[in-house]
Amino acid sequence: DAKTTQPNSMESNEEEPVHLPCNHSTISGTDYIHWYRQLPSQGPEYVIHGLTSNVNNRMASLAIAEDRKSSTLILHRATLRDAAVYYCIPLNSGAGSYQLTFGKGTKLSVIP
């Protein structure tokens, strides 16, 4: 399994953009990069995923480095509701069970 490295914590001001980095230098060619987040006292919530190209959805954008050894989750305007732990998870598209392997993630604090 590919290993990931994320900062333990980050802070952002409300309504500012936030860039959450993730290093995954051992990622394989068939590993997609998934991001989930977990709000306090809730179950994880899917945010976005990608393989090689940058991806956008209503929640966030995902920028993937050309060598795929790192990626950045971008929240365009942080709100208080975005305060959560963010997990970067490589997931092999060929795996039969799609098991997610969670590390400790990055705890994002949003300052009003």
Place this chain on the structure above:
Amino acid sequence: NAGVTQTPKFRILKIGQSMTLQCAQDMNHNYMYWYRQDPGMGLKLIYYSVGAGITDKGEVPNGYNVSRSTTEDFPLRLELAAPSQTSVYFCASSYSFYEQYFGPGTRLTVT
């Protein structure tokens, strides 16, 4: 759609007792999962199922059992509860590779 539901929300067990954590989904997902989360840590996979009648072990299966007789339900059984099983338990389901939907969790304390 209710999504993924879990019962109970909270439970306190005495050492050696047994219980079943219930999980149900109404999205007709083939894949279902049980995770546990210890304080300050990420989630760890206990068991998973790729369809009715098919289950397999995850990273931390010891002390647990599962069954999957229907697409909708995936109960987790704890036999002979131990303090090390104090944790928050999350059930999840997915249609395929792209997005897992998680339930609200069951907070279990074994004393």
